[in-house]
Amino acid sequence: MATTLTATIRAVAVTPKQPGSARQVELPMPTITRGTALMRVLEVGIDGTDTEINQGLYGEPPPGANFLVIGHEALSVVEGVGEGVSGFRPGDLVVSTVRRPDTCPNCQAGESDMCLFGTYTERGIKGAHGYMGEYYSEAPAFMVKIPSALRPFAVLLEPLSIVEKATFQAWRIQERMVWQPARAVVLGAGPIGILGTILLRLRGLEVHVYAKSAPESLQGRILTDLGATYQSVVDHPVTGIKDELGQIDFILEGTGNSAVAFEAMAQLGTNGVLCLTGVSAGNRSIEIPADVINLQMVLGNRVTFGSVNANRRYFEMGLEHFQQAEQTWPGIFERLITRRVPFGDFLSALDRRPEDIKTLLTIATA
Template structure:
């Protein structure tokens, strides 16, 4: 079967390779892949920045944003049936207290494995096997947008943790600012809109008729192009900003992220800022403002199964509230036989997916 593979830690090693079709064990399901999303993680693995092959192998099948259908079951596999549309979770925990409690995203040791990233093959292949406990059954009406479920889980986790943190006090949030209009940033903005908030989305581009512009307009998000106007101007319109989300991957925005946060607010950091950026940021002032304004900073990475389950429910709510807005996220579809290295290295549009 065809699979998209790399040699981890070797730059520009991505290629399509024929590998053996997997056979399900007695407690596993065999899933035929329908489509897989391409994301920045896949690009970074191909750049040799990180990645780890399965034990005993030199190559790694990448891809962790999956959608497929169950086509066979082992004799003892329970929880799904042949014909079910499914999305698979990504991380497999170890035996730390958090992982054993189902919170592999909060692993204490770092000895977890992740499909398509660390120690386990991913989903960019014609078939894969998995235990039913790691599969999320998808309703037929969400088949087209279900490939977005994995990035959706990061947004789900961010929003849930922000509101959980704010149980520390009486809190009625009204205004949120999201830096970054990639898939995770926009999905977070949509979830905050679902909670009835006024939401600003900040990036460095105008969006007239492109997918991002259509999504922003359809959902009722307020767009700010930071090349044309300072995000700090938001404070003049809405003096109290309750939630600030960073989802750009750029360290340059961090000073504004911290400065925009209001009294008793939460700052959620969703991206790993790459590269180097030297800024004479006044850390004493940052500390002063954090303490006197009761602010909280929380980092968010990965998501456990509960966020996948919540994501399916929220996808249905989004569809009910905003129609087929999630389908607009998929801006390029690539047949597996037509995939090129450039499709991974230089992704254009909002979300590219590989169709198997």
């Protein structure tokens, strides 16, 4: 009987629903099969979802597994391609999308972000291992090729895709009327808030950002450099912004605080649109001025919509906007990367600090 030495890789996994279970695991090295590519992970962005999964709030292992490899924002390099894979070759930089379709009409039409049946999987979140390991296997349909000039910040493409969808959908919704938005409010100054501000500034809007950070924080300085105003909610509560600003055409809610979401609803201007992007995993009830909000929604033709995930189309839009924004504000995206943590310190990376904008877990350096 021969002994087989199996190659293994390191990854970061959790036991879903079990708080603080993040740990290093060893997995078999993925093999290159027909129609798939082998991806070597360079770096993985950490976001609130990763932290909340590690807090045990949600997350689901793949079928048959009792752990979930986390990580859904990864920049990788193609290590090898299987038979039948065209359009990619070893050395190509890639960011993979997150959601994998089910059989619903939306998924089948290429918009798994609008999945109707809810039986999609999401790598690193729901029913499929993520990217926080040394290698993973991927099908070309979910791989977005990254121009090498974008290497320093391309890991931000996944969070950028979230606000690409949010803003695209808002503008798409408003094609129903004459809509010439001039003023936007962004709630939250994390990656979603800042990337959203970039897209709104590229669209030519006046942007006002409100969040918890102090005005002199890095977040505040970046936003000011983008030509937005930044105010701390300590002095400028959300309930007062429409009195402060006047007509607000678009609000991007990026805090995931449901109280803020409903406060924002009451701040929208006539024909205004509120986009909710934040996941509120709790079970809080709050009192709201229901008559006033309902009346305003009706009389002002206002819209509130939720936006989750992003399909491949939004990743591709993000590539365009990366380039436009870098031309307008050189170096802007690299300023968002505030910590790079080596693989062994993944627990530190998962521990979000107030001064963090985007933390990266470095898996390989080239």
